[in-house]
Structures are given as C-alpha cells and as structure tokens.
Amino acid sequence: MTLSDKPAGASYVYLQEPEIRFLEAAVEHLIPTDDLGPGARDAGVVVYIDRQLAGSWGTHGRQYRSGPWMDGTPQQGYQSRYTPQEVYRIAIREIDQHCRASFDRPFAQLAQDAQLRLLQQLEKDEIALPSLSSKLFFDLLWRNTEEGYFSDPLYGGNRGMVGWKLLGFPGLPSGAYRDLIASHEPYHAEPVSVLDVQTGRVPVDAQGFPKHTLIKPGKES
C-alpha cells in the first residue's frame, strides 16, 4: 500500500470527500508511519472516526444536551453546543477556508511541514475559527485518533492490529494468564481481537479464551 492509496475496502457513512482528505493528512502527522510500523492513516483511523461520527457517540446520544450553553472554565469540561458530527464538519470547513485564505490551497494540499505547523497552532488554539475553538476540534481529533489506532479492529481502525503490535499488547487474554501472574518471563503473542473471534479466524476454548500463538520478543511484525 502506498501513502496515496486509501486503506483497502474503506467505506464511509458520514464523512465527505474533502473531510476524508483532510483527516487522512492530519492523523498521519499525529501518529506517523515510520520504521516501527504504519501510522494512523494506514491503520484505518479515518474509517474509525467516520463510524464513530455515524453512531450514537457522534450525535452525543448519551450526553447531556440541554441549554443554556456557556463556555465555562476548563475544569467544567465539554460545554460546546455542537455534537462531534458538527464539530468535525464545521471545523474542517473553516480550517480549509483558513488555509485557502493564507496559502491558497486546502490543508490536505499543503506541504508536510506547513500541515504540521498548522496542527500545532490548532492544538494551542492559535487559529481563530469563526464558529468554534480550534483546540476543541484538535483535542477531539487527537482523542479519536488514539482510540482508532488502539481500539479493537472491530471499529474500523487498528487495521492489522498495528497499534497492539507496536506496544506488544496481545489483545484478548489467554487462559494461561492465571498461571503467569507472578512470572518474570516476558510474554509475547500474536494479538487476537474481538473481530478475530467473531469472524472465526481464531478459535476459543470453553471459557471463551483464544489460544495464543507465542512469538519471540522483538519479532512482532
């Protein structure tokens, strides 16, 4: 897969083309591809974000949604009247407008170092967007990027379990853990996901534990 390809099989429910291009460029700065392995873009983080936005969380289905709305203090937490769906849609449009006004092109078409600088400015709330705080958007984007890179592949991110391989996290526990709780020996296994078990790729025992395939330390691929 080259960097210009979409993750194979990617499909989107909520996000629109310019938003997908924006996010693929942005998340790749947050967790870049390097010699340790694929970055957030190739891990499918944008697909993860799309599915989250399309679901209950994207419309703040379980959050308190009544006014009056006030900014509040940092200690008082999320007080925006916008749902995550709205934050992404509004912020991406307004950031691209800012980029066009300043650099004559949208974020996704900026040079790498210009993209990085802009993300740093968003994080510090240094870009004055017309309708919302740029930090509000950046914090949500980073939170979702981290979730998408390290959550179960069931949700569309962490493709190939690259996030778990990066850490050496084996995913679903093995039935052998009970006997290893006091062990000093590093335990390394090919990770197993909920998706692996649901799709029958990995069988489980009577207690629901998958059989782990052990690997030598440092051999996670």
Add this chain to the structure above:
Amino acid sequence: MSATKLKPVDVVVVGSGVVGSIMSMELASAGMRVVCLERGKQFDINTDFHAPNVYDELKFDRHSDIFQNLARDTLTFRNNGAQTALPMREMGAFKPGEMVGGTSAHWGANARRFLPHDFEMYTRIKERYGTSFIPEDCNLQDWGVEWDEVEPYYDQFEDIFGVGGKAGNLNGEIQAGGNPYEGPRSREYPNPATRRTYQGELFAKAAESLGYVPFQGPTAAMTQDYRNLYRVQMLQCASGGFCSSHVCAQGAKANPLTAVFPALMRQPTFELRPLCTVLRVNTDSTGRKATGVTYIDGRGNEVEQPADIVILGAYCFSNVRLLLLSGIGTPYDPRTGKGVVGRNYTYQQGGSVQIFFDDREFNPFIGGGMVNTSIDEFNGDVIDRGPLGFIGGAYMDTNMRGAAPIKAKPVPPDTPAWGGEWKKAVAYNYRRAMTIAIHASCMSYKQNYLDLDPTYKDAYGQPLLRMTFDWHDNDLRMMQYMTERCAELGRALNGSRMNSKGKGSHFQITGYQSTHNQGGAVMGADPSTSVVNKYLQCWDVPNVFVVGGSAFPQNPANGPTETIGMLACWAADAIKESYVRSPGLLV
C-alpha cells in the same frame, strides 16, 4: 396525570447496587416483602457479558451503556460558589453506573476496610494534636460508630463478596504477611491473598529498604473458586485484565450480579423492578413519616408504591438528590453553615509515580482483579502528623490492572503529546514501566456541598443536582508530602526515569480519577451535623434509611465499596433486629 397506587409492601429499596441488593437480600430472607426499584436495565450475568465482546476497551471504558445515561440525568458542577455551575455533559472524572447491579458491577474489586481511626477521626485528631490542628474550614467529624461495633459487618460483607487477603491483625495479634496497621479482625479473610507479581516484588523490596512493611492488599476478585454466605458460587479470577469499567466475563469479580442476585431472585418475598426511576419519597402531612415512593415505570407511567420502610440505597448523588427533591432533612446552607442535606460532600485525592526501566520487561496486560502490593505506613494516623501539619493519609501500591492500550500507555517526562517521538516512546515504554499509585483521603469543607441546581433539569423536569467542590490546602499539602514519599519509593526501584502525576490545584470534572464520590447525607451522633444516625436512619423521618457512600462524613484513603457493603449489612441488621420490633428512632 394521576399516579397508579399499588398495594403496600414492607420495604421499598431504591437502587440495586451493593447496598440495594444486600439490604434486599437480608430483609427478604427475613420474610419481609421487599420491592427494589432500579432505573437501569436488567442483565443476565450468565449470558450478557460474554466473550469476546467483554474484552473491548472502547465499548466499556469510553462509550459504555452500563454507566449513567447523561442524556436523561447528570449533575452540574462548579469549583466555588462565585461560579455558575454547568452540566457535566460527558462522563469524565467518575463513572456512576446505571444498571441492575449498580456502579459496583464495573468496580475494580478494591475491597479494603477502613481503619479504626477513620471512624473516630475528629476525636482522635483532637486528642493527639488538639482542635487547633484541624483546618479552619474543615467539617471534620466522627461517624457515630466504633470499630468493634462494625467489625462483624465487615466480616459478613467479606464473606458475601469472597474477599481474598492475608490478615495482619487477628483479634489484636499482629500476623506476619498481612497489613500490621489494619484494625483487629475477628477472622482470617475468606479467600487467600493474591500472588505477588514481578512488579509487586520490586515494590516490596524497595518498601522494605525504606523500612516499610509491604503486604498483598485485599481483592474481591476470587483468588480461588468460592461459595459465599448466600450459597452462590464464584469462579477464580483468570487475570485477563478488562476488569475495572467492565463486568467480568468469568463472573470472578464479586458484585451484586455475581454474589447476591442469584440468591436474591429466589426469595419469594422479593420483587425487582428495573427501568423504574424514583422521583421522590412521599411523606405524610406531618412530614415525619414516609408513606412510600413515586416513580416512573418502564412504560412511562407514574406509579406510587406505598411502603412501611423506605431505603435509599442508590449512588451518593441520587441519595442526596432524592432527599432534596422530597424535602426530607434541612438542606445545607454554606453561608450560615446550618442544615445537613448536601453538607460534607467529599471525593478522593490521589496521584502516582511511574518508573521506567531500560533493563526490565513486564507483562502489564496480565492482571485485573486488584492484584496489588501495598504499604500502609502513611495511612490513618500511623505516623505523627504533628511536624507535617496536615490531617489525612494515603496508602500506596503497585497494582496490576491489566494495561489497556487506549488509556494505559505511560511515557517518560518531556515526551511530546503526539507525533513520531510520542509513538516511539509509547512503543518503548508500554512493557518497561510500572506505576506506584497514591490513594489518599479527602476531608470535608464548609465550601464543598451538594444542592439542587437553579437552572438545569433532568428528562423528567426535575432539577439536577449541583456540585460545588474544590481541593483545599490541607489535602494539597498532604498530597505533596505523599508524592515525595512515593518518589522515594520510585528512586529505590532504580529505574532509568520517573514521571510524577497529580490532580492539579483545582478539581476538574474531566479525565477519569475515581468513582469515589462520598458524603452529602452523612451519618453521625448529632442531628445538627448529620442526616442519618449511626444506623443510617433519617433523624427527621425515622422510617427512611439512607445507606451508601453518601453517609461518609469525610473520605478516608481506602476505597469505599467495602465500607458501603459493611454499612448495608449493619443497617439491615438494625432494621431486622430492632426497628421492626419497635418502629421509631433507634437512637
């Protein structure tokens, strides 16, 4: 809309968590007709929390549908009375539950008793240091009970919840291997202690080098297959992580669903009504007697359930809010200091030190079930507070939680928050770090309280609860001291780098801290400073019992659940043995 009025029962219990389930079981098994009302959904522990889906950090830790649905009911928060309180719009610092089984269905199995000191903190501090030692704004007070009275009920709760540990003090005799500072126990734990992990061994060695006595702290995840007081079987913990925030797939974590409901549902005089939201406790024209409760049932109908006894056994916030909505007890007024409902709201202090090694590798994903090695030298009143100038304490532990990959990626100081350097740091350190945590007390202060919000409403049009809360100087100085001690332990581990984390000088409602919200309907011996007496009985309305974390006058260092369960056993016994024979104030 007029409410449907049902036939009276002996007892109506609000909430089905630790308190609601145990009190229902104790009273129904004594032959009383008990109805338990729970606003959350019902689950079948045998089929609903199954593999592989339970092993999903995103589902249970971030987007959980077993936590309170804030779209219908939340609270508002401000740091002080000069600010405007705003709604907690998303779950952050704490995670109250909303299901049959309550918050404790997803607890972390931390089953510590409080210390004898904790129940008589005001008296003991006064005797040792004088009243001038107590911070000026601090509402420090005793619980109205003493250790010897409640110890048998700790014992009962530990039998129900299958707590594993090693006694450090059996009937006054100090036992090797246990916590020498614990209160005297009448019996050994029902289950053996956890095994010591690699990190636990390192921690124990460092603690011993500094003169402390390390021990395996207790757990309510089964350390062996176990049958409890209610003849319910629980299986040994598999150390598979996905523990706190999750319901255990193996049923190895004691909670109302595993330890109580299998027996409770067989009681012929017990009825559980899920999806029923209690709006208020009803009282007669004198205001001195409760007649029952009014609730909205699953079909949206308003229903009145008459009862001889009303037990509020919900989460701290709901207990206090229902008292305020029902006009039971005098609401606290922070300007005058008068009134009791909402007074002495408190929380939990804490922090941690992370130690990073170049020459060690751990298996941080193996764990859960509160497998911990602890020290108690800084808890209670073990060391002299005189030269330190603060009250309160902490225990410290290293605890194998089962490091989940979204939230548990420790990085050394000065690591960027994202990008290539961050990625390298999380990859290198996930298996090379261990944490020593500080679990610390939080005192109660005149400015910290709960009342009804003047602006924001819940889905039924009732005012939200309003929390006014901030950290106070005494507790911040205590934490500074504890963090220094913790860092000494960290240095004794000879890691290559160390990172220290605290809560900051102002409480914030974002970022998970602990679901240890306490107080607001506290117990005590004096009706002018407590809502309930030593038997958790309302001073003003003696057939209402308010049981739970809401009864703690201040929060000691140890986790609250064991004491909440103990209070449920204690209050149930007072109702069975004394109240039903002679209804009226027990004190």
